[in-house]
Amino acid sequence: xxxxxxxxxxxxxxxxxxxxxxxxxxxxxxxxxxxxxxxxxxxxxxxxxxxxxxxxxxxxxxxxxxxxxxxxxxxxxxxxxxxxxxxxxxxxxxxxxxxxxxxxxxxxxxxxxxxxxxxxxxxxxxxxxxxxxxxxxxxxxxxxxxxxxxxxxxxxxxxxxxxxxxxxxxxxxxxxxxxxxxxxxx
Numbered sequence: 001x002x003x004x005x006x007x008x009x010x011x012x013x014x015x016x017x018x019x020x021x022x023x024x025x026x027x028x029x030x031x032x033x034x035x036x037x038x039x040x041x042x043x044x045x046x047x048x049x050x051x052x053x054x055x056x057x058x059x060x061x062x063x064x065x066x067x068x069x070x071x072x073x074x075x076x077x078x079x080x081x082x083x084x085x086x087x088x089x090x091x092x093x094x095x096x097x098x099x100x101x102x103x104x105x106x107x108x109x110x111x112x113x114x115x116x117x118x119x120x121x122x123x124x125x126x127x128x129x130x131x132x133x134x135x136x137x138x139x140x141x142x143x144x145x146x147x148x149x150x151x152x153x154x155x156x157x158x159x160x161x162x163x164x165x166x167x168x169x170x171x172x173x174x175x176x177x178x179x180x181x182x183x184x185x186x
Contacts, residue, residue, distance in 0.1 A: 041161060072104045076106060084124075091124075092170075150165055
């Protein structure tokens with residue numbers, strides 16, 4: 001009987017914690033208006049995959065490397081026009097969020113030549129973004145990416161809290177306000 005009581009108490013606490021988290025995110029989600037309305041907040045945070053991808057030198061990287069930080073994970077490709085269009089905004093966002101526990105993690109998914117990525121970064125003066133690769137699309141598939149660009153918001157516990165399909169102006173004042181609210185609510 002004591003075990004059953006403990007399980008019921010634990011389940012109640014877990015449900016209460018999820019409700020509190022959802023309430024915290026609801027204030028942030030309310031800021032997703034206008035163009036930011038593309039951002040869909042999850043009812044409850046879900047753990048993200050720990051599938052490895054690589055940096056420009058071929059070293060393995062995983063989302064676990066970013067635990068403890070707020071992450072904007074963006075899947076993009078050189079052949080994707082909307083992806084290319086939003087990269088300068090992501091670069092500026094990285095600069096705007098310096099000094100905070102917020103990281104912009106851009107992952108080129110599929111076949112993307114490292115040389116051409118370098119050229120694209122240079123041509124567009126992208127100096128703040130990491131060069132990360134998911135050549136076999138394993139990470140993209142593991143998060144259910146159906147199209148590009150796809151952006152996930154991941155909390156410091158490694159859980160997806162929101163996602164957006166399509167290009168956005170990620171460095172707009174409204175987006176900055178949303179990200180600051182998100183970090184304050186956690």
